[in-house]
Every structure is written in structure tokens, then in C-alpha cells.
Amino acid sequence: MRRALIAGLSLLTAATAACSGGDDPPRYDTPARTARPSETPLPYRETRLGELAYTVMAVRTGIKEVIGSHGSIPAEGQYVRVRLLIDNRGRDRHQFVPSRQTLVTADGRAHRPDHDAMSVSRAVTGAQTLAREERRELDLWFEIPAAATVRALRITGDTTSSALGDQVSGAPADTARTVDIPL
Template sequence: MHRSSTCRRDAPRPRRTAKTASSRAAAALLASALTLTGCGSSNRHYKIPPQPVADGESPLSGRTATIGEVSYTAIGVRTRLGEVIGSHGSWIPHGRYVTVRILMVNNGRERHDFDPGRQLLVTADGRTYGPSTDAMQISRGVSGTQSIASRELCAFDLWFDVPRTAAVRALRVFGDPSSSLLGDQLKGAPVAGTRNPVDILLK
């Protein structure tokens, strides 16, 4: 199942009522959004529409990390992919493909960059694997550094080629720790207390 990246700008104003999520995928995405925006009354949160789960994907809930002013949530993972199929062809991995669907929310006043090529999949033995260029291209995935606008929500898949016997443990996220505060920008200082990278557990 091919799925493109999704980015949301200018989200609708929050409403006081919302339909109950009809699937685990919707519940996972909604829980992620609520986690990112903090706790409070229901009229202070956006109600994110249900999102379809890709074939073979397992939705994740509550797997969030923050770097600077951007929150990163792993909302789905596929671990048993023997092929990537695109509009003009397919490709077999050296081992097996793993995809991680990541949702990012920019909570700052400035744009922040995200480089898909820097992200790493961590396996149980401590080894790390970068995204598969072949799989990202064939699946029509994101390419090059992404600029996340202020208050933007953006989600897409990262494809990795790992050994068949490797057990997936975490996504190691390298983010943008820069601050929107003018004083920090003049000093070139990151948001106070920022750790970069951070690991988001996938199990």
C-alpha cells in the first residue's frame, strides 16, 4: 500500500465535540496529538481525523520525544516487508525493510529543519541503520531536508533496510534544537535543556 507524506497547516479551530476514533490507528494518532499539546479540557485540543493504517503496519501510542521546539512521535511501524513497490518498479532489500511513520509538530514561532537522511533505526544489538535511499525513492517518500513551518503538523514514512534476523528497538531522531527566542538566536544557543539526538522506543 503506497502512502504519501501528509502535512497539515492551518488546522481547523477546535470544537467541543468529536466522534470516537473507530480504529486503533485513529486512537494512536489522536493520543499522539494530545500528548504533544499537553493536558487540559477537550475544547483546547484539535480533533485529528482518523488516519488509515498501511498494510502490515502496527499503530503505536505515546512514543514521543521533543527536541528544541519540535515534538516527534512514532505513530506506526512495519517490520516484515520483503519488497518496496512504486509506480514504476519494485526493489528487494538486502535483508528486510522496516518502516517507521513519524509525526512532527512544530510548537515554535520559527521554521525548523528535519533531515530524513540523518535518522537512524537502532536494533537490539546496538547497531544503527540509515534510511534506504532506494526504498525512499521508489516509494515516492520525502527527499532532502524538510522545512517544518510554525505550528505545522507533518507525517511521513522512513524506510530502512536491516538484516532479516535483526530485532527493531528504537528510532534515533536527529532534530533541530534551535530556539525561536531572539536572545537565543543572537547567541546561536539551542533551547535550554535540549538533548539531540533522542531515541524513541518502538517496542
């Protein structure tokens, strides 16, 4: 009996040591993904707003037409597609509303997502709820003047905290409800 107990403890110790991986937390082994045609992948730069982390993965400018499975729509200027990664780092659900986001051009103008382009491309619309520790990728479509250049994606989001200490103390949400991500 004693020999079996020692063998079991040795096995458990070895398994625990193998799983710990030292100081680095374990990571998912996900394969690299190929960028879509004519898309410019951007370096990974994470921007936080409240408990949500945002990363612009890629941008494509100069799109002349959005083509979907049920129709197409030509641009009066140009369409811009921004691929966005959102990661909820909090314990509670958080809202992300695609229609509140804006694309800022070099002249300082802010452009809302184009409803028609979002519909034709079957992009997400309406408030999106991100669950605890959920990660989601989505496209935002904008129409801007043909000669305009993009400067930043302005994120407007949920800045509430799910930290128990903040909830117990009634700490106010962060007052900065927007953040610009340079493109």
C-alpha cells in the first residue's frame, strides 16, 4: 500500500511540474492565419478600454464595391474594412456596439460604420455581448471619401469594472469612454 501511495504521489508531482511550465502561464497553440486577399495585416498592438482589450488585426482600404451572397453595393467614395479582435479580460459580460465605433481620417473627420456595407457583407450588427474571458473577431465596414486616408479606429466602449473591490466600493467607471487605435 505504501509503495502504491509513493508511486502515486511521484506521478502527481511529475504531472504538476510538467503542467506548470515555469513562470509562463500556459498558452493555446493556435496556428497562424493567412491574411485575406488585399488586406494589410498590422503588428499586434493591444489597446485597453475598461476590461476589454482591442487589437486591430488588419485594414483594407480602397475597396470599390462590397459583394455579398445576396447582393452588392458600389462605393460612392471608398470602403474600408477593419478587422478587430476584442478580448474580455473581466469577470462580467461587457457590451460592444459596432455602430458606435468610428474611423478617423487624416482630416480629423470621424466616420460611422456603413449600414449597407455591414449588411451586404453580413457583418455583425446590433449590440454584441462578450461573456467572461470571451474573445471575438469581427469586421467593421466604413465608407469614406475616395481621396481620404485613414488615421485611427476610435473605439467607444464599456468601461465598467467587474473587480469585486470596485463593485463593493461603488467606484465609478473610468471616465475615458473612447480610445484611438492608430492605423
